[in-house]
Amino acid sequence: MVFGGWVSDKLLKRAGSANLVRKLPMIAGLLGASTILSANYVASDGLVIAIMSVTFFSQGMRPALGRR
Numbered sequence: 001m002v003f004g005g006w007v008s009d010k011l012l013k014r015a016g017s018a019n020l021v022r023k024l025p026m027i028a029g030l031l032g033a034s035t036i037l038s039a040n041y042v043a044s045d046g047l048v049i050a051i052m053s054v055t056f057f058s059q060g061m062r063p064a065l066g067r068r
Helices: 002-015 018-041 045-066
Strands: none
Touching (some): 018 045
């Protein structure tokens, strides 16, 4: 969540539009969280753990960026 807040601040300074800064990271977080679907089709345990790590990172980032 700290990383999400940092990214949100950087985007706000660069874009200047709070509306854009709220919507783009939300969409990116939701798309990142949807990678959990690919874990069903992978045979390697290590790759499943990597996919789940990306998913949970994206899921944790989404609310932090969306509430700013």
